[in-house]
Amino acid sequence: MGGDYAPDEIVAGALAAQREHGLTTLLTGPPARLRPVIARLGASSDLRVVPAEDSVGMGEGALAGFRRPRSSIAVACQLVRRGQASAVVSAGSTGAIVASARHRVLPLPGVPRPGLAVLLPTYPKPTVLIDAGATADPKPEMLVQFGHLGVAYAQIALGIPKPKVGLLTIGAEPGKGNALTRRAHELLTAEPQGGAQPLYFAGNIEGGDLMAGAVDVIVTDGFTGNVALKTLEGAIRFAAGELRTALTSTRAARLGAALQRRGLRELSHRLEPESYGGAALLGLGGTVVIAHGASTARAVTSACALAATLSRGEITEKIRERIGVSEQRRAHFLRRER
Amino acid sequence: MGGDYAPDEIVAGALAAQREHGLTTLLTGPPARLRPVIARLGASSDLRVVPAEDSVGMGEGALAGFRRPRSSIAVACQLVRRGQASAVVSAGSTGAIVASARHRVLPLPGVPRPGLAVLLPTYPKPTVLIDAGATADPKPEMLVQFGHLGVAYAQIALGIPKPKVGLLTIGAEPGKGNALTRRAHELLTAEPQGGAQPLYFAGNIEGGDLMAGAVDVIVTDGFTGNVALKTLEGAIRFAAGELRTALTSTRAARLGAALQRRGLRELSHRLEPESYGGAALLGLGGTVVIAHGASTARAVTSACALAATLSRGEITEKIRERIGVSEQRRAHFLRRER
Numbered sequence: 001m002g003g004d005y006a007p008d009e010i011v012a013g014a015l016a017a018q019r020e021h022g023l024t025t026l027l028t029g030p031p032a033r034l035r036p037v038i039a040r041l042g043a044s045s046d047l048r049v050v051p052a053e054d055s056v057g058m059g060e061g062a063l064a065g066f067r068r069p070r071s072s073i074a075v076a077c078q079l080v081r082r083g084q085a086s087a088v089v090s091a092g093s094t095g096a097i098v099a100s101a102r103h104r105v106l107p108l109p110g111v112p113r114p115g116l117a118v119l120l121p122t123y124p125k126p127t128v129l130i131d132a133g134a135t136a137d138p139k140p141e142m143l144v145q146f147g148h149l150g151v152a153y154a155q156i157a158l159g160i161p162k163p164k165v166g167l168l169t170i171g172a173e174p175g176k177g178n179a180l181t182r183r184a185h186e187l188l189t190a191e192p193q194g195g196a197q198p199l200y201f202a203g204n205i206e207g208g209d210l211m212a213g214a215v216d217v218i219v220t221d222g223f224t225g226n227v228a229l230k231t232l233e234g235a236i237r238f239a240a241g242e243l244r245t246a247l248t249s250t251r252a253a254r255l256g257a258a259l260q261r262r263g264l265r266e267l268s269h270r271l272e273p274e275s276y277g278g279a280a281l282l283g284l285g286g287t288v289v290i291a292h293g294a295s296t297a298r299a300v301t302s303a304c305a306l307a308a309t310l311s312r313g314e315i316t317e318k319i320r321e322r323i324g325v326s327e328q329r330r331a332h333f334l335r336r337e338r
Numbered sequence: 339m340g341g342d343y344a345p346d347e348i349v350a351g352a353l354a355a356q357r358e359h360g361l362t363t364l365l366t367g368p369p370a371r372l373r374p375v376i377a378r379l380g381a382s383s384d385l386r387v388v389p390a391e392d393s394v395g396m397g398e399g400a401l402a403g404f405r406r407p408r409s410s411i412a413v414a415c416q417l418v419r420r421g422q423a424s425a426v427v428s429a430g431s432t433g434a435i436v437a438s439a440r441h442r443v444l445p446l447p448g449v450p451r452p453g454l455a456v457l458l459p460t461y462p463k464p465t466v467l468i469d470a471g472a473t474a475d476p477k478p479e480m481l482v483q484f485g486h487l488g489v490a491y492a493q494i495a496l497g498i499p500k501p502k503v504g505l506l507t508i509g510a511e512p513g514k515g516n517a518l519t520r521r522a523h524e525l526l527t528a529e530p531q532g533g534a535q536p537l538y539f540a541g542n543i544e545g546g547d548l549m550a551g552a553v554d555v556i557v558t559d560g561f562t563g564n565v566a567l568k569t570l571e572g573a574i575r576f577a578a579g580e581l582r583t584a585l586t587s588t589r590a591a592r593l594g595a596a597l598q599r600r601g602l603r604e605l606s607h608r609l610e611p612e613s614y615g616g617a618a619l620l621g622l623g624g625t626v627v628i629a630h631g632a633s634t635a636r637a638v639t640s641a642c643a644l645a646a647t648l649s650r651g652e653i654t655e656k657i658r659e660r661i662g663v664s665e666q667r668r669a670h671f672l673r674r675e676r
Contacts, residue, residue, distance in 0.1 A: 210572060234545060
């Protein structure tokens with residue numbers, strides 16, 4: 001029930017995911033709303049509805065995520081917690097999904113706060129940016145955990161065996177940044193604690209290098225990550241708009257644009273935030289994928305396919321192994337201090 | 339002596355500023371290095387050299403700024419402090435300039451930390467972004483002070499009588515953001531304290547809206563501001579590169595590109611970070627303008643012209659008036675707490 005085009009596009013996307021990617025989708029929401037949509041698609045015998053009478057609006061945030069146990073997102077999270085589903089996909093309000101998932105899918109031991117992983121469309125392989133907005137004020141230790149989450153994600157979703165990790169900060173030298181990133185840099189260069197696996201830490205990354213593809217995973221706090229991601233999307237949209245004006249300002253230029261139609265179409269497709277799929281909320285006891293609020297059926301299908309890839313790749317188990325036991329104890333102390 | 343093309347391009351830029359903008363430039367540096375450059379430009383009787391035997395390298399940071407009293411940047415700052423110059427312009431290392439200026443030009447009462455203001459090339463008027471990297475870990479009160487600095491800058495440099503102020507954060511609603519921006523939002527919406535003048539606060543701005551031109555001044559901490567600015571520049575560079583590939587990938591497209599040459603040239607000029615001038619370090623007892631490290635003579639001339647505009651507009655006095663007396667007292671307590 002989440003997303004600007006819910007439930008129609010969500011249902012259509014879920015059906016396509018089931019047909020094209022060999023997975024089973026359960027829809028949570030009011031049966032009386034969903035059944036006619038499913039019937040119109042001729043899928044009454046294919047898609048199962050799990051009743052959820054309430055739903056969280058796109059304008060609602062974390063509070064609604066915590067408090068509304070009968071909302072479609074809460075019911076979906078409960079299905080994962082009970083083992084009746086492998087993953088949740090939602091195009092609803094990010095704040096509500098994060099809150100609902102933390103409350104109902106529960107954090108993994110050793111990962112007190114989840115991180116939201118998105119793919120930046122770098123060439124030849126995308127780059128994972130984590131956290132893109134789940135945890136606005138993490139402690140430095142959590143940035144190391146985000147590194148592990150991002151590495152597991154890059155291994156499973158992108159097939160990179162030993163992903164290189166960079167820290168988003170200001171200035172290339174180790175001592176540069178704010179208090180958070182200076183401490184995180186120390187932790188990332190230190191020997192892994194106890195049972196944690198090593199990270200291939202490649203040093204600092206500046207904002208100008210987000211699209212350089214120099215590392216596989218870029219670690220940041222959720223505030224900076226969200227500002228950077230939206231700045232990136234906004235700048236590319238701005239450049240495309242300026243370009244459109246420049247390319248059609250004179251008759252000669254318009255003729256030129258006609259000659260370039262295919263190249264430009266491919267470019268705008270590659271730069272389109274929608275086309276590089278949903279964001280993965282990592283560090284919880286189950287897989288959660290957040291599709292863009294404006295998702296159409298095609299984006300929902302991509303998000304379902306990503307959720308299936310992560311779940312089949314056993315990302316939750318991989319993260320447990322990466323974080324190790326001793327890291328769990330430290331996280332326990334961190335939690336008690338809060 | 340700062341900048342990738344020092345001293346040749348710096349000297350040429352300073353000379354052009356003097357000839358084109360009716361201002362007097364003093365050059366700080368080793369006379370034996372500078373005099374031959376000046377002589378080659380035929381300007382031996384026009385440009386005065388103030389001796390400074392030491393200089394801070396582009397790879398050096400804040401420590402060198404604090405510690406090297408005979409460096410060209412330190413001597414330039416001392417000229418301003420003694421009233422022998424109205425402003426400093428440097429293309430050197432930002433960290434070293436900020437540290438040297440804080441130490442030698444001194445902070446303004448009521449403004450414990452300076453903010454670096456840059457112009458984003460929005461249409462029809464540029465937008466001021468402050469802080470772009472001077473103060474990585476400000477307190478919430480400092481973001482309000484940055485608002486005042488940015489407003490004074492927009493009034494003097496852009497001629498906007500009542501600049502609208504936005505707060506860079508995540509999510510449009512007041513409660514969104516991290517701890518810093520949530521508190522800063524409260525302070526920005528509160529009645530001005532004591533003698534401070536009111537700010538026209540227009541609410542939250544997200545990363546995607548940096549180029550929207552919705553407000554005149556965007557306030558942020560130096561860490562987020564620097565990441566956002568570099569992300570913006572990097573994304574525009576990336577989009578331009580992708581575009582070049584798309585526009586020249588086929589023979590038809592190359593023909594098209596030839597037809598659009600002028601429009602594309604204008605676009606790339608508008609998006610070029612260099613063409614929108616230097617960054618102003620505000621909140622000190624004198625004007626400091628930081629030109630890009632890769633500045634050529636033209637960029638140095640623009641930076642000198644900006645410094646002259648700010649100085650003639652009496653920005654330091656305007657900031658004193660805006661901040662007011664009571665704000666000064668609060669800042670005094672803040673300083674003592676640190």
